[in-house]
Amino acid sequence: MPNIAGVGGRPTVGTDIPVLAVLLLVYLAGAAAHMTIFQTNRRKGHKFPMSLAMFGFCMARVATCVLRLVWATRPTNVRVAIAAQIFTNVGVLIAYIVVLILARRVLRALQPRLGWNKLLAETVTVMYILLFCAIVLVITFTILSFYTLNKHLRSVALWIQRGSILYMLIFNVISLVMQLLSLLLPSSPERENLGGGSMRSKQMILGVAVFFCLFIAGFRAGTTWAAQRPASHPAWYDSKAAFYVIDISFEIIIIYMLLITRFDKRFWVPNGSKKPGDYSGINDRGSIKVRALGDQEAEMVTPKQSI
Numbered sequence: 512m513p514n515i516a517g518v519g520g521r522p523t524v525g526t527d528i529p530v531l532a533v534l535l536l537v538y539l540a541g542a543a544a545h546m547t548i549f550q551t552n553r554r555k556g557h558k559f560p561m562s563l564a565m566f567g568f569c570m571a572r573v574a575t576c577v578l579r580l581v582w583a584t585r586p587t588n589v590r591v592a593i594a595a596q597i598f599t600n601v602g603v604l605i606a607y608i609v610v611l612i613l614a615r616r617v618l619r620a621l622q623p624r625l626g627w628n629k630l631l632a633e634t635v636t637v638m639y640i641l642l643f644c645a646i647v648l649v650i651t652f653t654i655l656s657f658y659t660l661n662k663h664l665r666s667v668a669l670w671i672q673r674g675s676i677l678y679m680l681i682f683n684v685i686s687l688v689m690q691l692l693s694l695l696l697p698s699s700p701e702r703e704n705l706g707g708g709s710m711r712s713k714q715m716i717l718g719v720a721v722f723f724c725l726f727i728a729g730f731r732a733g734t735t736w737a738a739q740r741p742a743s744h745p746a747w748y749d750s751k752a753a754f755y756v757i758d759i760s761f762e763i764i765i766i767y768m769l770l771i772t773r774f775d776k777r778f779w780v781p782n783g784s785k786k787p788g789d790y791s792g793i794n795d796r797g798s799i800k801v802r803a804l805g806d807q808e809a810e811m812v813t814p815k816q817s818i
Contacts, residue, residue, distance in 0.1 A: 578598055
């Protein structure tokens with residue numbers, strides 16, 4: 512076991528088990544609700560995979576709670592401690608990705624030329640690849656830090672973890688930048704809506720989600736880059752209260768806000784959307800009109816009385 516203080520500390524039976532039992536129920540309820548909505552929409556042909564992603568996020572947090580419960584009853588089990596820390600660090604990445612997708616859809620709707628720009632699309636793809644690399648590095652070097660006493664290797668692992676966590680913060684900053692661009696740039700004559708509800712309500716929902724994701728990522732980056740303290744003398748940000756309020760409660764707000772506001776309807780876009788006009792169906796209506804005109808022209812040139 513490391514002798515360095517970490518966010519949330521080591522769980523204990525008296526303090527953590529009651530809290531974790533309640534959180535377990537909260538996350539299970541969120542997972543069931545998001546999966547129910549996903550399956551209902553799927554049967555109707557309304558594809559919205561982000562509901563499935565939020566189900567995965569809830570289940571990742573269920574696993575986190577279970578592992579911390581086991582860790583509380585087996586405080587010397589290093590493998591359980593490693594698994595609990597890994598799930599704590601990487602589970603929230605699903606929420607980060609979902610929020611970036613929502614921000615990108617809003618930008619595409621309000622600023623189609625910028626939102627559908629090929630360079631931006633390639634940049635986002637690279638960001639996803641780098642995020643995957645960051646996840647792999649965090650997992651790898653978290654395990655390494657537990658299984659070595661070599662000071663140099665532990666120092667390398669720490670800096671790799673810091674760099675990965677910092678990138679996760681930057682990933683969330685991109686979501687904020689996209690939303691600000693959609694809000695502050697002059698209104699585009701080609702702007703369109705997406706899904707149901709007003710664009711103002713979508714901006715409010717997205718703003719709240721971006722704020723909490725940024726807060727969580729910023730808190731984690733700050734605690735990771737702060738000077739390490741001994742487990743016997745942790746800082747305030749290493750306390751259980753900070754962990755459950757900032758890391759966990761903010762995540763629950765995101766999960767249930769997206770659920771209650773029915774983001775599966777508000778941020779839905781037609782399948783196969785690839786260019787400006789696809790969100791509002793302008794292109795489909797245009798193609799229907801062209802086909803209709805073609806049929807009319809065919810009727811005009813075809814002899815009606817050929818006999």
